[in-house]
Amino acid sequence: MNPHYQAEHIEPAAQAYWDTHKTFQVHEDPSRDKFYCLAMLPYPSGHLHMGHVRNYTIGDVIARAMRMQGKNVLQPMGWDAFGLPAENAAIKHGLAPSQWTYENIAHMRGQLQKLGLGYDWSRELATCDPDYYRWEQWLFLQMYKKGLVYKKATLVNWDPVDQTVLANEQVINGRGWRSDALVELREIPQWFFKITDYAEELLADLSQMPGWPEQVRTMQQHWVGRSVGANVTFHVDNRPETVEIFTTRVDTLMGTTYLAIAPQHALAIQAGLQDKDVQAFIDDCAHGKTSEAELTQMEKRGVFTGFYALHPLTGARLPIWIANFVLMNYGSGAVMAVPAHDERDFAFAKKYHLPIQQVIMPANNEPIDLHTAAYTPYGTLINSGEFDGLSSEAALKAISSQLIALKVGSWQVHFRLRDWGISRQRYWGAPIPMINCTVCGPQPVNETDLPVILPEGLTPSEKGSVLKEHTEFLETTCPLCGEKATRETDTFDTFMESSWYFARYTCPDQNEHMLDERALYWLPVDQYIGGIEHAVMHLLYARFIYKVLRDLKLVNNDEPFTRLLTQGMVLKDGAKMSKSKGNTVDPNALIEKYGADTVRLFSLFAAPPEQSLEWSDAGVEGAYRYLKRLYKLVYAHVSSPIKASRPPEWSSTQQTVRFHLHQTIKKVTEDLFTRQTFNTAIAAIMEFTNILQKYEINAPADQALMQQSLEALVLLLAPMTPHICHYLWQMLGHDTPLALCPWPGFDYSVLNRASYEMVVQINGKVRARLQVDENADEEAIKALALQEENVKKYIEGQTIKKFIVVPKRLVSIVV
């Protein structure tokens, strides 16, 4: 027993103990309550960063605490191993992405193990392993059979120099990040999942997910964006084409003064053929970026096509404009413009001197000024012929009824959510299991031919996917006609791998099926932990795939993640840590200097988990100091010559210590399990440690109480700093491993006190404090308050208007 805390000895010993005793390896046990605790799997970038440390520490605290609650806890770990950075690193260093990835995994696994995270490493998986992605390919084939997969042309960022598709982050100021060439928008055919088939359900289930933060549910709700409106068909004057639009404001239909279509719209292409200025505009629009942020912020520009649409009710000729803010990827690629009652249409009309026709009047008949801004709320219809005088609500029905009767309109539920484009023109990804036959068209690979193995060891180039030149991979035969055919060279979006990995952890060794009955035992994940940046996309895709798995009868519930904790970012000097800013902190160096427990303690203590965390080296020092103090306290206690023995009755000092002991257990229990505010749990533990440090041990009863208190302290802290607690638990005389000890309980009877403090406010300001007996009634409290000197001073010569007593809190007097 060393009188000084030495993390460098304690930590490897504790880790070796867990390892040899297989403490965290779990098996299905229907007789026990399961608890599946999962932190989002990392991308193997090469080095653990503080965001990982925070994420995995939080997960480990919850997992360990639940294990102490008696749950059968599964906590696995794996690697999101496909993705762009591996290709970029490969191009830079001339290494194969597989080699880079596997080396990174090996290094990062070692880093995670040093943190003392209680993972069941026997279930580890890497998504770039064919044993993993073959089931993803299998799932794709099932989805294909179900009609959830289709191909359509969509816009991508095209680098004309490198002849490759660029990710949004690779487009900088409209130019390719490597080539510096002006990026073009190009349409290419890609595979899509019909996630919109599940839009209603994805939305509806959100209201039944109390374990998710309100903000995440709100974000997903807005993302799916259900709206009810009308589809309207506009005929084009003297031409065979029609223009389809969707609007939620069909009440303003009579105020339509023009139509706006995307530069890629069929009619726009026709217009371009007839007029070289129009074509020049279309060509000009083919630069920029596909992102919504870009689109909604760029200068709104347009050009007249020379075509006119006919208003479906009045027959009025409405000019059709091509506008750069209308995009083919969104809806039908056309909108009806009502400048009087839509801000964007208004700005566009002002710029190009298009007519502005008011058709809605405010309900209170106040005049509006259409020279400065559009009027967007609902109101009463004017200038709308037979619809004049109707409210917007009534007009929505009346106008749409007429459109339906004329067969130029229909009611439509519209979603902002778009189908999920899963094709990527990249090498380092899971191959999409399709074969292109010149005779039969695209054909799915036979299930028996899975997996379609990605050839490893290729060196990617900046010219995009090298699979196209790899004949061994490319050349195959058509599963339908048997003739020569080529493989699909597009690979899966990496969101695909992360949409089902949590299910595969339950049975990673299953080679006959994607999932087996073990998945039914463990799923859904009880607690999921990850960065807030994944609030919408990853979590929505995973929910979608889970519902598909349910429909394939592979899982038997609707939602994959029962409770969700979204952790904030780790910042240094107010900014996100990044290599380019040079403000990174190396977890390894910290672990070496202070030990994993200190790093864990600080990352939990510095901020509540959902908020961003400001890194502080000095703060780490403070966490280390605390652990040293705790160690010393336990050491001094076990070295004491006083023999512990429980008294028949506790003294008043002892009663106070006992009160704090039980109060601390109660507080930490609530903070860990209910509130998940680890920072306040640690503060409470520190506070009680301070009390124990000042507690003088004079008698056997004191020694007994100290033993109880320190045991509780070690148990409460165990999920957060497991190594030191593992050691201190032995020091306190226990043989059973701490990791499997039951969570401490508290006694309400100890928490009842004879008296409590109340505050007296006069006109909202605190003027006195009272010690009030536990069973004092309201009248007694009032009398007590009026006896206070300072209270008398403030109410002298005044009349009391109100006298409020809030039990156990305060007395408020208004004069």
Place this chain on the structure above:
RNA sequence: GCCCGGGUGGCGGAAUAGGUAGACGCAAGGGACUUAAAAUCCCUCGGGACUUAAUCUCCCGUGCCGGUUCGACUCCGGCCCCGGGCACCA
């Protein structure tokens, strides 16, 4: 631009259901111990006023402006700043 968060001492944060603003920790200052330093321990610590003195008392204070309330960090309206997401970064 749109959607979702956040803003409290010198700093990180606490205040759980509208009821004592600043728990816990860091930094700083002072002291003890030491030949010295480190480590450790003790004290002070939002700003200001008053007093011989005090752990008394008073005023101000939770991004800014306004409102509701006996009472607002907390609720409502408007604004400013910072962060996350916006469909090919993960």
